[in-house]
Amino acid sequence: MEAAIIVLGLIMLAGAISVLFQKSLKNAIITFGIVSLISALMFTLMKAYDVAITEASIGALLTIALFFWALKRLEEDGYNEKK
Amino acid sequence: MNREVVILLFPILAAFMIPAGTIISQKFGRLLSPLAYVAGIIYCLLLMPMIMVRSRSVIIGNWLPPFGINLFFSPLTLGLVLFIFLLALFILLFDLRNTESKKGQYYLLFNLLVTASAGLILTGDLFNIFVFLEIAGIASFSMIAAGRSSAGGLSAEYSKSAEYSKSAQSPQGAQSPQGALKYLIQAQLTTLLMLGGIALLYSATGVLNIAFLSSFEALKSSFAFLTLLLILLPIFLESKLFPFNSWVGGAYQGAEPSLAAALSGIAGTAAALVLARLTLTMMGSSSAFAAASEKIRVLLLLLGAASILIGEGAAFREKNLKKVLAYSSIGQMGMVVVGISIANTDAVRGALFLLLSHGAAKVLLFLTAGFFINKAGTPFWKDMKGLARRMPLAGAFFIIGAMALMGIPLLSGFWAKLELIRGAVTAGGLAGVAVAAILLATILEGVYFMRIGHSLFEEGGITDEGGVLKEDKIRYNAAYLIPCLALALSLIAAGLFPDLINTWLSSAAHELLNSQTDYTGLILKVGGGL
Amino acid sequence: MKRNEPLINLFGLILIILLAVLVYLALTDSGQGLTMLSADLEQRVSYSYLLKNVTAAGQTENQHGQAEVILGREDYENGAVNIVTAIVTDYRMLDTFGEILVLFAASAGVGLLMVERKRGKAKEASEIVKTAVPIIILFTLITGFYIISHGHLTPGGGFPGGAVIASAFILQFLAFQKSSRNKVFKILESLAGIGLLAMGLIGLYLEGSLFANFLPNGSLGATISAAGIMIIYALIGIKVAAELSSISADFIGE
């Protein structure tokens, strides 16, 4: 149990840090999605099943979808990551 | 029966009806919302005699605190709810004629902002405060960003004029999303930290109810300080306290005048009351936070004094009329915070009086400023030369509002500042700094309002150039006159006969300062305890 | 304005480390008094929720004189086996109501502010998608209704269930590029909201306080039990689904 928490925590921390330092927004959003899903896993470890379901469906899935739709619209408006 | 709670439901019902209603007509929200507040005000007045005699803790879902959530109805809270409902009604009346193109959603959000402010005033539960703060926040970000242009509420002529297209090319023309975004990021950051603080406090005590928290055994000094600081952060932000007020300029510049009035008069009042509730009722005479309350008070006093000086200084240098008013709000809220932090009867009475006086005066000033900006077609007060000569009544309203803010004798602000200073002098010590800050701020306020007033009443000016201000444009409409007349008269009435609200002030200050008998005791007696 | 990235990062890092140290010191201070985690479960309000003895109605005691909750017994406080659901829809209903208002405000705000889409229509979906999507939508809807209707028994309830139903509508937008249902969503939003208020007001009228449960609780653990909670969660589910769908529709655009 302890080992699982430590491993998951470290993965989450690494993911969170890489969200901040990634050049590409698309990759950053995907990484954030992974962090969010791992946090849902953490919630199940803490026996918070209601929270885990809500985090997975609302916190991870819908939030990521919103980010992607927004990014797509930004690109349509002329946003370019490389600049 | 806990039927006092119905007071919160009038604006909520109006908000719920708007999405379906706008399918019928875009005007639905604009016409329905004032009715909700008329009903709310009547209901408030019906409740008032009963609540003035005896405060009541109203429960939700038949669960007694600390298990359920309670709303606290006392002369203080019900009076403030009545006050913000009145302000909301006035602002909506002003909007009735002066805005053509606001969508239904705008009124939905406005109703939610007022609901959240009323909820913040009434609620007795920490997590509930967090939820209401979020509602108020989301409603205000959206409404600020919906402002049509940087000047806000400009007349059609102006938007076609050369000056406007010049300013629209510079980034200023569409800056409302930026102000709203800055506000959103800061507000979201602090409310999230507040949630962390609430959870830490819960894990130490096992309750979320303010009354129960305050009657707990002592917390560790450093832990109490940490959690209190985290919990107070978003409230510092909402009450525009010094290091947390960088959003104010951008947000108010983006907002239309009527919205700026709502943010300053309604949301500001609610934030100040939550601050008083947490620092006086929760920390005040309790044992739980005894170790940290002194430090928090000193912090509040210093931040309050700093924001008085910084706010008034910024207002002094500002050229945009709406931003002048916004920055002076920072200063005035600083004075309220100082009064709360001194925590003796005189200071708290002064702070509450100032809260009411500032709320009413600011709404009057913002509505009048909106009227001026609309007529003159420019947001800068220097370009409004001679405007008040053509519209003496509006000019008089502006002068009355400004004098009430300054604290000229015979107007409400005078008594408020007098009691505040009296309280600070009684307290002595560090409060002396606050007295100096308030006096200096009054001088600064006097100078800049004098300059603006002089410019407004100056000879010549705007009428000569370009004929922006045609003869038929200076007619008033009832939608502007009725709210402003009511506000100006109440400012004068409170100044001439301060005894009118004396009973209310005394019982309100008593409730905040003697939480054992007037707040905690009542709720603990009803609630079962753990 | 030129920004010096590494310097700002370093400055931020130092600030964060400082904050971390301060929080650590505050949490591990050795002084007297309550601190983080010093309340055990027995000392928290949740203990009474778990034992369903907030009002002590329907409570029994076992031979040790301790409170006991028995599955299948009738008329426990709100009849929900899932205590989180009981808290969300009953004990702390005002918070949930506020949460709905937050989502309501956000959907109105997004509708008010969303900019028009510049580019024309996206390309038509293929035939395979068009046949497969209705089937997927059907299954998603069934899952959503299941999650909502079993909120009092299993993890789930109105919010995730509403999100799942919304995802069915999102799929439909993506496959057929139609968002003409906006009017329906608006009416549903209004009706579900007014329905929730009506539930609250009936509770106020019959039981004497807003959102008080006025319906029979049924027997603890049965599928059809906790009637008030089921209705409230259904209304929440409809409202959440309508709001999330209209937010998504605004983001996807025409």
Added chain:
Amino acid sequence: METMLFILSAFSLILTGLFGVLTRKNLVKILLSLNILETGINLLVVSLGYFKGGKAPILTNSVSAAQGINFVDPLPQALVLTSIVIGLSTTALALTLILKHFRSHQAVEFVKLEVNE
């Protein structure tokens, strides 16, 4: 011990999010940092209700006979449910504002605006 590990990982996320909000200048990145901060806070809140060996707060036949002692605390979980939905609402609104901001300034950073006049 387990609780402490949960709290520690929550704090690490909170601090990372805080760092991101303070140092990033891309608005989408700031928003992602806020979401990381929110995830961290949610983890913190739930972990403050976690007890070692506790069961999920759902009454079943096997646990209802016992006196409900070995459950995890359900109240923080209920609070976090609220917080997650609030987080989604703010994210949606902030993204809308960012899109609007980009339309008027062609930038996903805060732009320095000329002072009046």
